[in-house]
Amino acid sequence: MTLEQKAAQLVQIPYAQIGREKSEEWARRGVGSFLHVFGEDAKHLQKIAIESGAKIPLLFGIDAVHGHCLNRKATIFPTQLSMACAFDPELIKRVAQAAAKEISADGLHQTFSPVLCLGRDIRWGRVDETFGEDPYLAGILGAAMVEGYQGEDNAADTSVIACAKHYIGYGEATGARDSYDTSITYRKIKDTFLPPFEKAVKAGCASVMTAYGSIDGTPCTADKKLLKEILKEQLGFDGFVVTDWQNVSHLIGEQCVAENAKEASRLALESGNDMMMNAPEFYVAIIDLVRSGEADEKLLDEAVERILTVKMRFGLFDNPFRQADEKYLGCEEHLELNKEIARESTVLLKNDGILPLTGKNKILVVGPSADDIRCNYGDWTYFSHPLPDYDTQPVRPYVTLLEGVQELAKKHDCSVQYVKGCEINGEIAGGIKQAVKAAKKADVIVFACGDNILLAAEGCDRADVRLPKPQRELFTALCNTGKSIVTALICTKPLCIPEIDEHSAAVLTNFNSGMFGGRALAEAIFGEINPSGKLPISFPYHVGQQPCYYNQLPGWHCRSYVDMPETSLYSFGHGLSYTSFAYSDILFDEKTLTLKVSVKNTGKREGAETVQVYFRDLASSVMTPVKRLIAFRKVQLKAGDSQELTFTFTRDDFSFVNANEERVTEPGEFELMVGGSSADSDLIKKKFTIGMAPKSWTDQ
Ligand code: GLC
Numbered sequence: 001m002t003l004e005q006k007a008a009q010l011v012q013i014p015y016a017q018i019g020r021e022k023s024e025e026w027a028r029r030g031v032g033s034f035l036h037v038f039g040e041d042a043k044h045l046q047k048i049a050i051e052s053g054a055k056i057p058l059l060f061g062i063d064a065v066h067g068h069c070l071n072r073k074a075t076i077f078p079t080q081l082s083m084a085c086a087f088d089p090e091l092i093k094r095v096a097q098a099a100a101k102e103i104s105a106d107g108l109h110q111t112f113s114p115v116l117c118l119g120r121d122i123r124w125g126r127v128d129e130t131f132g133e134d135p136y137l138a139g140i141l142g143a144a145m146v147e148g149y150q151g152e153d154n155a156a157d158t159s160v161i162a163c164a165k166h167y168i169g170y171g172e173a174t175g176a177r178d179s180y181d182t183s184i185t186y187r188k189i190k191d192t193f194l195p196p197f198e199k200a201v202k203a204g205c206a207s208v209m210t211a212y213g214s215i216d217g218t219p220c221t222a223d224k225k226l227l228k229e230i231l232k233e234q235l236g237f238d239g240f241v242v243t244d245w246q247n248v249s250h251l252i253g254e255q256c257v258a259e260n261a262k263e264a265s266r267l268a269l270e271s272g273n274d275m276m277m278n279a280p281e282f283y284v285a286i287i288d289l290v291r292s293g294e295a296d297e298k299l300l301d302e303a304v305e306r307i308l309t310v311k312m313r314f315g316l317f318d319n320p321f322r323q324a325d326e327k328y329l330g331c332e333e334h335l336e337l338n339k340e341i342a343r344e345s346t347v348l349l350k351n352d353g354i355l356p357l358t359g360k361n362k363i364l365v366v367g368p369s370a371d372d373i374r375c376n377y378g379d380w381t382y383f384s385h386p387l388p389d390y391d392t393q394p395v396r397p398y399v400t401l402l403e404g405v406q407e408l409a410k411k412h413d414c415s416v417q418y419v420k421g422c423e424i425n426g427e428i429a430g431g432i433k434q435a436v437k438a439a440k441k442a443d444v445i446v447f448a449c450g451d452n453i454l455l456a457a458e459g460c461d462r463a464d465v466r467l468p469k470p471q472r473e474l475f476t477a478l479c480n481t482g483k484s485i486v487t488a489l490i491c492t493k494p495l496c497i498p499e500i501d502e503h504s505a506a507v508l509t510n511f512n513s514g515m516f517g518g519r520a521l522a523e524a525i526f527g528e529i530n531p532s533g534k535l536p537i538s539f540p541y542h543v544g545q546q547p548c549y550y551n552q553l554p555g556w557h558c559r560s561y562v563d564m565p566e567t568s569l570y571s572f573g574h575g576l577s578y579t580s581f582a583y584s585d586i587l588f589d590e591k592t593l594t595l596k597v598s599v600k601n602t603g604k605r606e607g608a609e610t611v612q613v614y615f616r617d618l619a620s621s622v623m624t625p626v627k628r629l630i631a632f633r634k635v636q637l638k639a640g641d642s643q644e645l646t647f648t649f650t651r652d653d654f655s656f657v658n659a660n661e662e663r664v665t666e667p668g669e670f671e672l673m674v675g676g677s678s679a680d681s682d683l684i685k686k687k688f689t690i691g692m693a694p695k696s697w698t699d700q
Pocket residue numbers: 035063112165244245458
């Protein structure tokens with residue numbers, strides 16, 4: 001390959017932004033990749049590429065982050081935060097397999113998914129894209145997604161390249177400001193933020209994306225220790241690193257660590273980035289740098305080798321036009337899977353006994369989220385990226401909450417009236433008055449509230465994460481009618497809703513739960529399903545209470561604000577059921593590190609419980625969290641049935657990263673906790689000891 005061909009191979013061009021003609025020029029030049037180009041346009045560019053220069057096939061990438069949602073014909077699954085509520089890696093793997101077929105049906109090869117950032121500050125606009133706040137859960141679900149996307153046979157037409165992102169600590173930025181700096185240390189990175197990426201790399205993830213942000217003043221894209229030493233050398237990552245959108249030029253204009261395109265390009269390449277997303281300037285700059293001896297061509301060779309190796313691994317050289325059958329797009333099987341995961345992701349947060357609804361009820365459905373399917377879709381769909389068109393009309397099939405309630409009401413001998421009442425973030429003239437009037441004739445109110453992607457998405461961070469004022473006012477008016485209220489939270493992420501919890505008889509959510517999430521909520525309200533979802537993220541009472549994730553360090557002297565409790569409103573792992581479960585016979589064998597626990601369905605109807613296991617290192621050389629999730633398992637039990645579960649751990653499961661940035665398990669006292677949520681009130685605790693590590697033969 002010539003120097004020019006090598007330089008072009010490292011560039012990823014945004015088709016939607018530069019258009020057909022300029023894209024054809026890049027294809028002739030031997031560019032490595034495009035993003036956001038579909039179908040016939042992609043085929044056209046591929047034909048040019050394999051007939052030009054080094055004849056290297058193009059790689060096409062896309063943001064298919066909860067299904068292939070930029071395509072109107074595709075299946076729009078729940079967002080990651082919603083799917084995480086299912087606590088079911090097998091189910092998520094199946095969703096990723098389905099999404100991979102639909103992505104490939106458009107002739108695409110790479111999806112910029114899964115997101116492995118942790119959602120630990122709900123002010124951030126992209127919490128919905130994460131699997132929540134816990135490193136272990138994010139890692140298990142992220143690895144399952146990688147396996148689902150990439151398949152057993154990476155070269156199969158139904159497999160696509162996964163891309164673990166955003167490396168690293170993106171959601172931890174100071175003030176939850178998107179793409180901003182975070183003051184975490186490398187020790188903290190390795191202990192808390194790296195584990196999900198380790199699991200993804202172990203699962204064979206073929207690409208990783210560098211985050212927009214910076215760690216203590218060093219942009220991730222310019223951080224050689226992060227990209228080369230930790231990711232490529234220590235984790236053994238053998239795929240390619242792609243930057244996020246214009247990260248190279250951001251080094252100049254936004255992060256101010258480079259004066260010009262040449263400096264930025266050299267910095268990005270030397271730091272370990274292999275593919276530069278939307279960085280056309282990189283092409284000329286790197287050629288000049290190599291020609292003038294200011295950059296080592298060997299670095300280009302290393303990056304080209306990584307990219308070509310992945311293209312070969314995924315069959316692009318054997319068949320540049322590899323494509324799954326178009327029949328997969330939005331197919332019946334995927335729609336049924338979508339319904340299944342929306343049901344599994346439905347979380348019952350509060351219930352004073354009003355649910356499931358029984359008997360003849362006059363139901364008033366009210367609120368701005370009840371009948372707008374866009375509220376169920378979250379970000380990265382055909383009306384939000386890459387060319388936002390929020391007013392576009394959503395395409396069928398889908399079922400909103402209102403439609404789900406109307407459909408099931410007939411079966412349950414109930415009547416339904418609907419009043420919108422207000423907009424997501426705006427008033428409707430006379431809306432509250434109309435809602436109150438209707439409420440007076442109703443037996444029960446279903447209040448559908450939340451946010452939308454104009455309030456929470458990439459580039460939409462919020463300082464005040466309460467329900468928007470018009471919705472709060474509508475809710476207060478409904479409370480004053482004295483009628484029982486069932487609140488359905490249709491939101492991108494946790495909101496601060498203490499008043500909703502206090503005055504609702506029941507509260508349930510499945511976040512942005514895709515095409516059929518509204519129906520799943522309706523099925524839970526009528527008891528057609530017994531909700532079994534668990535929260536992957538904490539709900540704070542107030543934004544000032546953050547960070548309120550469950551795995552906090554000890555040491556807070558007053559343990560609570562004077563004006564706010566220490567605990568969150570709803571804890572990580574919380575989720576109620578229409579039945580009840582009891583835990584017993586908890587035995588832990590310190591020698592084999594094996595835990596046995598029995599769980600029984602003590603209620604009157606079948607249900608599923610996600611048994612959660614946490615641990616604490618009671619004394620460690622650096623401070624470690626008061627509890628950390630170490631295992632979970634979802635069990636389906638008929639009324640009266642019980643099941644004994646066995647969990648077998650290794651010493652490494654009880655490890656942390658010490659002050660020398662080494663992952664260690666220190667001997668001493670530990671505590672194991674088992675139950676149905678991370679709340680202390682839900683956990684049974686047992687102390688145990690881990691002894692010195694057995695001496696390996698090399699030590700003797
Ligand atoms: C965006 C996002 C990233 C996405 C990329 C390509 O700005 O940060 O998650 O994959 O650009 O669209």
